[in-house]
Amino acid sequence: MSIFKKISILFFISLTLMSIIGFWIDEINSKRIDTLVKEKYIKISNELFQNIENKTQLNALLDKYDLEKKELKNNNNYNILYENTLTFGYIVILQETFGDEFIIKIKYLDDEYILKTADEENITDKLILNILVFVDIFVLFLIFLYILKLLSPLKIITKQLTNFSNGDLSSRIDIKSNDEIGILANSFNKMASNLENLIKTREELLRDIGHELRTPIAKGKFAIEKIDDFSQKELLKKIFKDLEVLTNELIELEKLNSTKLNITTFKAETLIVESLEKLYLDDESKIEINIQEDFKINGDLYYLSIVLKNLIDNALKYAISYPIQIDVNLNTISVSNKGKELSKQLEYYLKPFTQELSQRDGFGLGLSIVKKIIDKHDFRLEYSYKDESNIFKICLLNIQ
Secondary structure, three states: OOOHHHHHHHHHHHHHHHHHHHHHHHHHHHHHHHHHHHHHHHHHHHHHHHOOOHHHHHHHOOOOOOOEEEOOOHHHHEEEEEEEEOHHHEEEEEOOOOOEEEEEEEEEEEEEEEEOOOOOOHHHHHHHHHHHHHHHHHHHHHHHHHHHHHOHHHOOOOHHHHHHOOOOOOOOOOOOOOOHHHHHHHHHHHHHHHHHHHHHHHOOOOOHHHHHHHHHHHHHHHHHHOOHHHHHHHHHHHHHHHHHHHHHHHHHHHHHOHHHHHHHEHHHHHHHHHHHOOOOOOOHEEEEEOOOOEEEEEEEHHHHHHHHHHHHHHHHOOOOOOEEEEEEOOOEEEEEEEOOOOOOOOOHOOOOOOOOOOOOOOOOHHHHHHHHHHHHHHEEEEEEEEEOOEEEEEEEEOOO
């Protein structure tokens, strides 16, 4: 889960909790205020009713409680908070439906008073509290947007880091800020520039070395033809062939560090055909292919064919009997041969210049090349030994 999703979830949890708490506080305050107001105006109403015949005392009470006479045209706009029917009249306390206005209706015999109360301070306090809760929620929302804005450069950084790791050495982060994110961007740019220069220098050096090695090898192979001694001639041919193979494998291994994959979609059967074309088979009956379920692969056909070619080549080289088996099932390709179980863990053979038997042909670079290509695709290579067979399985699904 991305950091933006985590922050969004935390924000909505905070917003929900704050809204629930605000609503709960509003409900509690409303009930408390309604109770206080009701008790207050019941007491005032009873006092007015008791002195309703004494006009002087009644006017004094109206001034004391800041009550104003009012005409009430529509009772539908008010809710009844309190109603008490007496022997010679009644007392009713009303509250405006969508407001904070309170009305006291008192009737005694033929006299009826409709009185409007002064604004309640506690109701104003309630309104202020509600405004503060709303402002708090609004500020929380602004903080959320500000945090997203602060973290938005992380998307650019993540994208450029991914591009760089995939072989795009020219990837740089264009962020101008003086905070930690800006420092991180500048540090990455410096590191990327240094690595790009280092890799390009190494590539040029390797290319020059490869070119310089191929020239004397070609001259040596040409000079061998002038040697009359057959045994010496064959020995020198093998030496120069080994040098040529070693040079090519070293160059191929180094190229994998910086080469960008050419991702296409192709079938497993196509991969097998491409791999077999890279081999020089003297007897095709040494390989048996079993395609149980063909499937599509997203990857670099050229490099994946090298992977399968190297595995097939090793299987042929170390087999004690033929044919070797190539099995294709959903998302996996297995290469197996009859032979002795590997004496060490698979990780040992994935390192350069390691092999099971030193007297065998090769330089122990084949599986190292396989490992690099598999890792660049985010695929997986597995090894098992079953029924006296060594089984190398390529899992052609991203492990992320």
